[in-house]
Amino acid sequence: MPDPAPTAQAPTIRLLCVEDNPDDVELMAIALERSDPHRQYHLHRVDDAASFVEAIQQDWDVILCDFNMPRFSPYAALQILLARRCGTPLVVVTRAIGEEAAVHVLRCGAKDYLTKDKLGTLPQIIERVMSERQRAQEKERLDRELEAAYRRLQKLSARLVVAQERERSLISRELHDQLGQTLTGVMIHLHAAQRAPDEETARKYTNTAMDMANGAVQQLKTLSFSLRPAQLDILGLVAAVQSAVQRVAEPTGLAFTVTSRGTEPSELGPNAAVAVRLVQEALTNVVRHAHATGITVRLRFLPQGRIGLLVVDDGIGFDKQDLLSGHETERNVGLYGMIERTELAGGRLHIRTRPGAGVAIRAVL
Incomplete structure (x- = not known):
């Protein structure tokens, strides 16, 4: 019996852990492995502003940040992310946090918070904030495409007006330079026929006017053909x-x-x-x-x-x-x-x- 086809392995989730206690990072890694054994997680720890700034030069899926650290805080991390326009979502992971502090850190830009006694729910929180980030990125991409399409539409609309005016100018010139002058010549010869001293001269002017009128008809047909x-x-x-x-x-x-x-x-x-x-x-x-x-x-x-x-x-x-x-x-x-x-x-x-x-x-x- 042939072996079943191998399933595609999910990409590794990269987590930047802002934590001053290495043991807590180890506990998070164990909790992730137990709660979500089918996914691979890569955790990297930093514990101060300098190492955090250096680390965010790389791509991370989620930042896990402790709330109580002597040399750093989630508020400082959020300010650094905002200053560098880094959209990586930050989740606060702490031992204890009051309701007022939790609300405040969320208002400052954290995507969620979790107490360290409930690490079993960490995979679900990571999945949710990653999905929210993906939707936000997709929305930004669509907004950029919409803005670009709107700019192209504005440019084409302006060019449409210019093109219409140019065509109208060409038609006006054709009417004035060709058809207008021909009809003017018809009127001149007809008036000359009316003032002619004898019938033969009048007939000559009339015949010329008829020839010019026939030419005007041909010019009109040509102009009409060029339009449609x-x-x-x-x-x-x-x-x-x-x-x-x-x-x-x-x-x-x-x-x-x-x-x-x-x-x-x-x-x-x-x-x-x-x-x-x-x-x-x-x-x-x-x-x-x-x-x-x-x-x-x-x-x-x-x-x-x-x-x-x-x-x-x-x-x-x-x-x-x-x-x-x-x-x-x-x-x-x-x-x-x-x-x-x-x-x-x-x-x-x-x-x-x-x-x-x-x-x-x-x-x-």
Whole structure:
């Protein structure tokens, strides 16, 4: 019959005993062994302030401190622990202690007290104060994580406002510089047609106004597509990305391929629109700065509605550390916009590049 599998041995509990009588420490060790034979305890004795300060440089699970000592006291020990921000719990172990003294030492920071004629309950007290300390440490850790998450949320909220204002500024500029000027030209030619001395001249001005109005319609369609492609709702993400790439790449002579993996869901989430915008911004950066001859866009549909996106060009690349290590400027505003957009959508964006080696932008949304 095979031997039973060995059980994992519980870790040794390290106890710092502040005690001027070595015999009492021996009695505590015997009481712990008898009351809790399945646990290992390591006891180390100190009896004055200097040795106590030196000892707490190490890690201890619990401090057991006698109440009546000629050269030291639990009050002095608690002050030292507080000054050094040491969170090791202290339990008073004494021969006799009055109720008023017990209440006072607990108010000063001791976690519990025990008389030496009841050492059989010492393992339970040690287990309880250790559990309380573990819960307190877990609470501190969660509080730190919550505070860090709150700071990140504040930073993202501020960046969201900046990103929204930047986009509004870009849309305003597009409306003013393109659509506004075109419509102004339409009005000028229509007024000129009204004042024309003959029908032929009026017709010429009217035809020019109609051509400009048609151009305004095309500009409006382009602006609408840049905000949210109609293909996204009608034909899906792959078709929308294909159309977005084609609109930019074909007029500039840029070779391109768009591929996808996985099954596109029948209902797209908000991250689909973010994916299209990232592709548009990446293409804009390629056309303006990369001097590339080709670009590859790969979509991957992941579980739980997530979308993987990869945009690779064969351009001149850039020094990532140099470009993204400072504040936003005209040189890096596009990249920062892509990073902000991805993070605000709950995703992560990675940029891999070096001078002369093109750029690969990978995002998971």
